Amino acid sequence: MPVRARDVMTRRLATVQAEDTVDAAAQRMLRTGFSALPVVRGVDRLVGIVSLVDVLRHREDGGPGEAAVGTIMTTDVLTMSPATGAAVVAHRLRTYGELRVMPIVERGMLVGVVTRSDLLRGPRERPGLLTRLLGRAPLPDPTPPRRPRERPAGATTVGEVMTRGDLVTARADTPCSEAVKLLLDHRFSLLPVVDAAGALIGVVSEADLLRDPLAGDRSAPPTTLRAAMTRSPTTVRPDTPLDEARRLVTERGFRVLPVTEGTRLVGVLSRSDLV
Template identity: 45%
Template sequence: MVLRARDVMTERVVTVWADAPLSRARDRMAEARFSALPVVDRTFSLVGVISLVDILRHRDDPGATVGDAMTEQVVTVQATTAVSVVAHRMRVYGELRLVPVVHKGQLVGVITRSDLLRARRAGGLFRRAARRLGGAGITGPMPEAMVPRGAGRIGGRPVSSLRVSDVMTDGGLVAIPPGLALDEAAEVLLSYRFTAVPVVDDRDRLLGIVSEADLMSGSTDGGRRTRASTVDGVMTYDVEVLHPGDPLTAAEHLLAERGFRVVPVVDDDQVLVGVLSRSDLLP
């Protein structure tokens, strides 16, 4: 039986209008803890997609609307599109995390990378696989690192006056070991709505990062299982990092201009001491 878009899509979609102020999209992302939203007109026809990075790139324009910042050329699928085709498009378009599902131009649902991972996973909870830095096990909800919070920590301060340490998330960090099974890594990301998680050794030194995209491309290839069975076979090793004392403008370049969602922050010994996400840079 072929799995179709309608089988995995989310039908109750959080949307925003194109003529709404950009702050409205930011607030809706914060409320729903999403990193992108479909943009619709009054007939619920899809007209674009707005993401956190779009908001960051237009934050110096107080009069900007969602329509000014959104991406109009959107990759869409039909409800009958095979899930394998959706996954392929997400792998081809690396920045793509949300694919609208449309019928005669009207939005009927969305598919995210999380939806695809959820459909693929073997089942069972593996929260024990993740750990807080320092060796303590995870017994309750994970912290909000690496998920959109919407309310940035900059406030009214000029970015040029701040350091990475002023806004980074540095409490209750979560990391996983390189030998973790792919299904377990997917469970960590799904259970706590992470888009990526750092990979560290037993001394908390950063080895790399594994994202939803890594798990999607690593666990299957054209519908066939690949040889990789653990995180170290699919993770990204050559990772851009920041240091606590770096100027925040350097982080802004990585997150807003180069499109990174999460950047690990390390000390001089490469020990993970924080993470910085796009939402941290919101005013």
């Protein structure tokens, strides 16, 4: 039986209203651990998507935090129905590189979202008939959200806000299946790959590990990160100005930037660190 969007989607939704402030939307994304949220009006009528990049771009332009989400959201939103095949959703998420959240809409109402993490996780238990008749299934998100860290006041460099110490990394010979588990367990979108001396040799993302069933590639999928990872990734240094790092994120769409001193990995910088 083919896997459908309804089988993998997240049903307990975090959303924002178009009338909410940009600052409120940013805080909701930080609390829930999502980098983008559906924007709704009324009872779950989808009107747009807002992301942390939208927030960062708004602030770069000098926009006030009290501005309405509706002024910065993306309104031309690609959606799919619960009956859409998961393979089609995966193809769309890979085709549109910036897109990480696929809203699932039924009869004009938002009923769920599918992320790359949902596709890597695979099908969940189908909700019963009564649950389907009553609306949303009361399913918790499979992994509790990460708590946002406090950002130091007046920070100006990457080293002041980056995540350091106890970094979650992988090795080139790490099995892809183990890397998927690490990404899902920690709700990461990217893992640094290091050698035995702690030098950064690559990164692996959800997209690297999410195979596109409609791409026509009949070769065997990679079994270790050596074949799956992206080599020579873009990095920043601890002394890189935050403004420069913010421009990399907003202009080139990076979600996570490894932080290195020489070749040694010393931290990671995510979009949420810049908000």
